[in-house]
């Protein structure tokens with residue numbers, strides 16, 4: 001028997017429908033549906049947990065089952081294996097913060113057409129961007145814990161790929177939850193690190209560092225790296241996923257400030273969702289650039305070659321580009 005081939009237009013149609021699965025997952029994470037589906041529940045029982053209407057909840061749970069997030073028995077639903085591992089609050093592997101963070105950013109994506117006209121998201125005045133981050137601590141917490149949810153699997157791989165030999169003092173600039181500083185310190189016992197970030201993220205970093213039992217080797221410095229002193233005397237400066245939320249002028253400011261803070265012979269490593277020279281691949285970096293357009297006043301993805309040129313023009317030597325994770329790569333350089 002032959003199966004009917006998919007009409008070509010369906011490739012376009014599945015893009016248009018792409019938001020539906022994302023929105024279902026985000027709503028389920030917001031409502032903490034997966035917390036009580038560790039135990040099998042009927043739609044009526046789930047509706048009672050959610051103080052919601054049973055018919056609507058049944059349809060929603062069937063949809064989550066179709067997506068593979070739940071398993072359905074005769075008259076009950078429970079979490080699928082990955083859901084149980086990553087989406088149940090209180091579990092060690094819980095990563096719901098990144099789903100909630102994506103949900104917060106959907107507000108900005110809904111205004112993308114206005115952003116194209118204005119050149120920046122309508123709700124984000126470029127000069128008030130930082131203040132906004134500090135005013136909504138819950139959203140900042142979802143963002144920062146969300147960064148940990150993503151980086152905790154990647155940081156050990158990155159630590160294994162970087163040459164950290166001889167490094168004693170390390171700066172994790174814009175280090176957020178300190179995930180990279182933590183895994184670098186775990187990989188090399190001789191490293192002591194400082195994580196520089198804004199005040200609310202710094203508080204979260206301290207909590208995370210304490211969880212990993214590294215408070216004696218990693219400290220935090222709270223401030224704004226565009227305006228404040230970032231310290232000095234570092235052998236290695238790690239700048240991960242920072243440049244993409246800034247314009248070129250700000251990127252130069254950050255890079256030059258980091259170079260001044262670096263010891264002679266020290267190294268700088270910039271990780272990002274870098275684009276290839278064509279500016280449109282890999283697809284993840286190209287899509288991330290639109291994400292930055294939607295949610296930041298002046299961000300975008302940069303090409304690794306343009307960042308390498310900036311470092312060279314700023315006087316650094318031994319420029320290298322290495323793949324670190326499936327989506328991101330690192331541009332490395334040394335100060336003479």
Ligand SMILES: C[S@@+](CC[C@H](N)C(=O)[O-])C[C@H]1O[C@@H](n2cnc3c(N)ncnc32)[C@H](O)[C@@H]1O
Pocket residue numbers: 130144147148151173174175176177179196197198201223224225226239240241242
């Ligand atoms: C996308 S997160 C990256 C976090 C971490 N480096 C990582 O790769 O997982 C960007 C971080 O930069 C911080 N940040 C943004 N602007 C900043 C500024 N002007 N001064 C200090 N930190 C800033 C944010 O608070 C956030 O923690």
